[in-house]
Every structure is written in structure tokens, then in C-alpha cells.
Amino acid sequence: MHTSELVDTIDARMLGPLRLTVGARSAVPSATKPRSLLALFALNPHRQLSTGSLITELWEECPPRRAATTLQTYVLQLRRLLAEASGMESPEVAARLLRTVNSGYVFTPDDLYVDIHGFHQLADRAEMSDRAGRTAEAATLYRTAEKLCAGSPLIDVQHGPMLRAEVVRLEHSLLCVTERRIAMELRLGYHRAILGELASLTAQHPFHEDFHAQFMVALYRSGNRTGALEVFQRIRGAMVGEFGLEPSRKLQELQYSIMNDDGALDLPIAS
Template structure:
């Protein structure tokens, strides 16, 4: 197996080995290959493949068609990688347990790299190494070239895999942003969070992080504007209010903006409450 075999699903489907590009052009072959890659190392049952390719009314020849698609994919891989057909069937795209499994251990696969970096980032956070965690999680985010498999038709099984991957990305990004806030990178985060809250108008975690970054940057009025925009959008479009944590954050910011009371009460340390003095101006 050539170590230069690159596979990408974090964006348009991408396969390359040197100057060869064995990415299928036939729509259903692309879709089938994408499903196999998203389940790398796991057997995809034939029934799941049929649900993916023919969700409503599978043809009577569905299994034969599947076998033909797999044969064509194997042939393309064999030519691109310079492998004999039997090697592809036993090392890369295997028939197993009434299904197929694609092994990517010997390939440069962006999805595997992404999961490894996120796992390492989480471990670094658990160990209190925030700077290291931020670097690892940023590397993971940098592997994304756009929406996963944006140029591939998607049935329900493939959409479910992509949805889970998007959730993983969102969770990893939230961890990284929180770590950066702990490190005092609030000014650095402002532009990114402005873009993200515009892209994900109902993501409460992102809005909370944006409000916190604005508050720490001394832009408390702007932080309240972010909250009000989210509140208005949620009320109008989904009939909900922001979560309790955001409401608490909003009230904290409002209190910090409230004018100081006209009278200041002070209790000198060690004196009883009856000796409280009231002064119009601080002394």
C-alpha cells in the first residue's frame, strides 16, 4: 500500500495517490464510497447501502448493482495504487459479514486525523494544558475544507453520519473557545465569534462566549446587543427564550452597567451594624 494515498471527506470528496485521482465520477458510486469512508473500519451492511442509494423503492437488481459499484471502485483503486485486485479486496475494501468495510489505517485520511487531534486536545484539557489543547483543537478545525462531502448525493444513512460529525465539530470548537477565554484571548476571539454567531444564529454556546469576550473587552453594551438579537430571533422563529445561563450572564452585565447608588453605606470592619454611617459623597 502506498503511504501517499490521501483521502478527504471534510469538504468535497477527495482521493489522490500521486498524480492519480481515483475518485469515482458516477453519482451512486461516489455516494457508496462516501458512506463506506464515513464508516471507516466498520462493516456497512448491504441493507444500509440499499437504504442510502434507493431510499424509496429499491430495484430488484439492487444487490447486483451494488456489487458492480464496489467492483468499479476496487478497479479504480487498484489502478491508482498500483495494487493487484486481490490486494485491494483483502487490504482496502473488504467483503465481510453481509456487507463491506473500508480500511484506511495505511492512508492519510483527514477524518481519522481530525478525531485523533480532538481526542488529544481533550486529553490536554483534562491535564490542565490549555495552550497545548488550543493548538491541537485548532489543528483539527484546520482540516475542514467546507461542508463534509458537499459534492456527494446524500441519503438518510449518510446524512446521519455527517450530522454526528458536525456535532463533534461544534463541541470541539466550544471546548477550544472556552480554553482560549480562560487563557485571556478574548480580544483575539471577537472577530471569529462575530462570524460564528452570524453563521449559527441559534447557537447559545457561541452567543454566550461572544458575550463573555465582549464583556472582558470592556464592550458591555455590545454584549447586551448580542443577547437581545438572540432573544428576538429565538422568540420570533422558534418560540423559545435563551437558556438560563445566558439570562444570568445578561443580568450580570446589566448590573455592571447600572449607575452607582446615590448614597453609599459602609460598615467599618469590627464595628456593630448600629454604627453604619451614611455619606452622600465618598471620603
């Protein structure tokens, strides 16, 4: 490939196992530390990453004596894989795609798709649709964002400090997107359709008050008031037993409303 030619779109998938392809060709190494390095570069395109920060990411507080030299070897492996996948020569990859700059490296693809960035873009669009009152559109966008996830983020990659922080942030964002999508679906009257999902979510997240509140509302609207109250008692027992804390006032008020068959919990009648 000549230097004037464009490299195919680089497609990086990290919402699940790590995948990085150029066209249809994979550039993911099999070794643990080069995989971590590739994930870090793909998450930080056009941003210089210092040698010191990369060494800390790969070895944390116990780097080997020749860590900088070993890091260079890993970068050479990545350049070779990127060259094979793109049809470029390794020196061209070093000059155009994975460059050495000052005391670090920078990944500079012309055309890069990262599923994590796509996820955040969809979530932002969904939030704007919700604010504009387009509830069904918001629910669809949130669900589309969720479908990008093929498992726990970077599930097959070793996490150093930077990747660990990114994974924690992503897991929180995924939960928020699921909670917002369910809120939209409750508003649209899909309470019966999401009962099974909410049963699973509350089992997976026994202290997540928003999921429990949504499950209580969905059960109540499905005609199962006793089931809704049992959900409250279950989270209350877990919170008191584990932390000595009562559920939030919001959740307690929801329990009171269900006990008193408060019509405010019913879906508004479409005009």
C-alpha cells in the same frame, strides 16, 4: 505489484469535498452513487457492510429492480479505480482491499488515514490537555483539528441514511470543537482577537446560546458593555419570536452580571 508488496497509504479526506488517494493518485469516481459508496467504505474500514444496507444507502426507499446487480457494477468500478491508483491488478484488489464477504463487502486497507478520525483524535487530545490545565496546548490542538476542515463534510457526495447521520454528527462535533477552542482563548485573554469570529458565528447560528454567551463576555472584556447587552437582546428577540422561549437561566444571569459590572467576568490577574 506483487501480492507481497505493501500498498501505499490510502489517504481519505471527507471534511470537505471527497478525496481518496493512494500515494499521489486519486481513486475517486466521478459518478454520484459510486462516490457515495467509496465514502461509506472509507468511513467503515474493516467493517462488513451488507448488500441490503448499501442498497438502502444508495437508493433509500426506491431501489431499482436489479439493485444488487447495479451495486456489484459500482463495486467493480471502485476496484478498478483502486487498482489503477495502487498499481495492483483488479483481482488482487478484490482479494486484499475491497473484498466480497458473505452477503456484503468489506474495505480492508493495511494503512489508511481518514481525516475524520484524525479530527476526533485531535479533539480528544485537546480535551485531555484542558483537563490537565494546559490551556494553551488545548487551544492549539482544537485549532489544528478545525484546520482539517476544508468545508462542509462530504459536501460533494450524495447522502443516504448512514452518510446523512455521519454528516450531522460531524457538524455537531465541529461546532463543539469551535466552542471549546473559543473558551480556551477567552481564558487565555484573546477576547479582542476573536470578536470578529464570534460576530460571524452568532450570525450563522442565531439560536446558539454558548456562542452568544462567549461573544457577550468577549465584548464586555473589550470594554463594550452596551454591545454585549445588545447581543443578549438580539438572541432573546430571536428566541421569543421564533419559539416563544426566553434564553436560558445561564444566559440571563450573564446579562445581569454585565449590567452590574460584575468583576467575576474579568480575567483573573496572573500571579
